[in-house]
Amino acid sequence: MPDTTIPNTNDEETSDGLIPVDLNSLKVGRVAPSDGDTVTFTVEGSVDHVDEQEGYAYVKPEKANGKDIPQDDSGNNSEPTEDDLQSKAEQMDQQGNYS
Helix, strand or coil: CCCCCCCCCCCCCCCCCCCCCCHHHHCECCECCCCCCCCCCCEEEEEEEEECCCCEEEEEEEEECCEECCCCCCCCCCCCCHHHHHHHHHHHHHHCCCC
16 A cells, blocks of 8 residues: 655654544544554644645644644744733742842
């Protein structure tokens, strides 16, 4: 069987490649999958960008088996603002009795 792995040429840092899928939607009968099991599910998403030269569309997953995929809202991908840094510095000063 040919390797159908899609290379990641996106310059942005990506997660570990795992898609959170609602466990109940993966059950066969009443049995949930275990680590290492192969599962089949559908994914819906929106095209982030197209690389016509490579022949790939990169899709941001939004739903798996019709259920919303939880998005990482932790803000780890964004740089802190100057106000954030100033606030953090003031907090550290107060903790160290420097204010």
